[in-house]
Amino acid sequence: MTSDPPSGEEKPASRNFIEQIIDADLAAAKNVDQIHTRFPPEPNGYLHIGHAKSICLNYGLAQQYGGKFNLRFDDTNPTREEQEYVDSIMDDVRWLGANWEDRLFFASDYFEQLHDWAVKLIKAGKAFVCDLTADEMREYRGTLVKPGKNSPDRDRRVDENLELFAKMKAGEFPDGSRTLRAKIDMAAPNINLRDPVMYRIKHAHHHRTGDTWCIYPSYDYTHGQSDSIEGITYSICTLEFENHRPLYDWFCEALGIHHPRQIEFARLNLTYTVMSKRKLLQLVTEKHVSGWDDPRMPTIRGLRRRGYTTESIQAFCERIGVAKFNSTIDMAWLEDAVREDLNEKAFRALAVLNPLKIVLTNLEPGQTIDIEAPNHPQNPEAGMRTLPLTREILIEADDFMEDAPKKFFRLRPGGEVRLRCAGIIKCDEVVKDAAGNVTELRCTFDPDHARKVKGTIHWVSAARALSAEVRLYDHLCAVENPEDVPEGKTFIDNLNPNSLQSITAHLEPSLVDAIPGTHIQFERLGYFFVDPVDSTPNKPVFNRTATLRDSWTKVKN
Known part of the structure; x- marks a missing residue:
């Protein structure tokens, strides 16, 4: 999409593919009593506009179907997570209009349950402790065209796996020395099913659990089980998780627990910016920007500081819709959404960014004419304000052209133009410096509001600005x-x-x-x-x- 949003007569909104899936499930009474969605960020950075799409989608579906919405932090990597990020994410989600009510959760709330389920899988012969290093594991994993090979530890006895896993939990092994892996299929075409890691040893302080744990569950193991614990009905995520869905399903089925349905949609990509948390962090740490809230950043915090509104971002997410295939949205769509919202909300004011001085020769030095101007031209209830018109005023330099083309309807030598909310000025004289640069215009002021001229420009009082x-x-x-x-x-x-x-x-x-x-x-x-x-x-x-x-x-x- 690279053009402005379509205009014209409103048409009934069609059902997106996720709504169609939910409608079909409800009609078939399949796996759904009450729609329950969630937004599950990792607290390792600030939210960006792509997350806003996910928040609006998940919360919007819960509202639309009279369901529930959870905010859950998938906080399984203590070396990258901070309370600062937790606080900022909560604030941004709330600012976007999503209300999780009393359903604020953390994956770390479930560490005991996740551990117990891991033990259950070990006892069922579906998980094992592996001694391979990270490099060796990559070598054993294979490629897209070459199957992997089994770890030498894959056939360890259940009792030995239980003992080693207990020692991992007790902190008896150094970081990276052992992992707990699911026992699935090293020849699976989907590499995610090639005995994925469930737990890693990491002696690190966690922002919520402190030093209680030195083994931490992987995202793939944690995510679906957390959804299951919370009774989530639809795990709605972006397309990069599509290849992870068979693993999501495997864990739920192997454990025999509530099994949410995962549905993937296209993530939001925008022109002229980057959306990777890693790259956004790089911009901050290398000081290419002033911080996560720099108004140039695509973070929610940056957009808020730039002046974007909740309603404009909600409207933008609604306009771009929900698709199955990745694409890049032109930044103009986001800008158009905020213009449309602010056109209704923003009071008007006069400002000059690149000034050129005008002397109104028929006004006396020190004379001030009070000009009444509307605060919002389309909203009389917004009231009026007073602008001081003085002998010396400032206009935009590019609102004057000495050798103007025929269709230039601003100010030119001998020409007339209306001052916004005031009268008409006529350019009588152009003053230049020794280098030939225009430094001042000398004009006469006519307070007649009835007379028509083709151009209107803005201005401010030089003395009172x-x-x-x-x-x-x-x-x-x-x-x-x-x-x-x-x-x-x-x-x-x-x-x-x-x-x-x-x-x-x-x-x-x-x-x-x-x-x-x-x-x-x-x-x-x-x-x-x-x-x-x-x-x-x-x-x-x-x-x-x-x-x-x-x-x-x-x-x-």
Whole structure:
């Protein structure tokens, strides 16, 4: 998808393939009493826009079918997980509108049960302790075209496996010296079924269980069993887990426990950014960005700081839909969603980013004319504000052209243009410096609102304007697919050097009291957000959320 969302008459929404599966199961009374979904993040980083799609899908299905929704942290890797990530994920999921009520869980809550089930599999001859190193295990595993070969330890007696596993749990072996593996089929075409690892030895402090455990279950072993414990009916995950589904099923069937149904959907990929947690972490640690909440990042925290709203992300996820095949969505779809939402919500204000001074020669020095302007032109209930028009004003430099083409409807020598919400000005004189650069325009002001002219521009009082930091954000990466790089290069080489431009802009004086977290449309320039981190009293900092559509830049007279 690379074009804007379709417009026109609304059509009834069709059922996506997951809804069709659920509908069929409900009709057949198959495995479903009440729909129960979950969002199961690993607390090893901040959530990004791809996770938002999963959250909206899982929570949306639970709401749609009158079911339940869980938030569960799959916290099985203590060396990469932190409480900071747990806290941020909870905050972001809540901000996205998903309500897990009292169903907050952690895989670490189930460590005892998972251990007991592992013992059960050992006793059933379906799991064994393996002494192979990680490198040896890879060698024994085989390839897509070559079957693996059995570990020399695969036929260990049950009592020996039980004793070794107990010693692993007791901390008697060093890290990496032994693993517990499921005994499935080393010749299976699906490599995930070639005796996968269930437990590894890792003497590491866990953010919740402390030093109680020194063996930790693998994700593949933990995930399905955690779903089963919680009574999940549908384990909805992204396509990279499709090849893991037979293993998910094997564990549930081998243990004889409640068996959720796994359904895979296409993950969200966006142009001009990266979505890998590892790569996002690299951007943070190497200081290519200011942090996980840098507004250039595709993290939920970054989008929030840039000014994206809950409703805009929900609408975006709804628009792109749920598919079975991976594709890349144009960033324009996300930007369009936030524009549509903020067009209704954001109050208007005047700001000049690249100023050119105008002297209104028929106004007296010190004279001020109070101009009444609507806070929102489509919403009279939003009220009015007062703009000071003074002898010296500022306009955008590119709203004047000395040698203007015929269809240039802004200001030119001898030409007229309307000041937004005020009267009309006529350019009488162009003042230049010694190098021939335009430094000032001298104009006359006509307060007549009835007279028609073709162009309207924005402005601020030079004397009364608020000088403020404005951050102009562009795409994080300079190319659509930043991971498509030649040999010897990485995605870092595709970062956009112009992704952030910080300028001092001139704003209407009412914005001095702008509250952090407020959305504002700078007329003809775009949507901006009062930065909630760096803004201080009477010194707001503005982040550009999105530019305006071309059609929106034409302000009506």
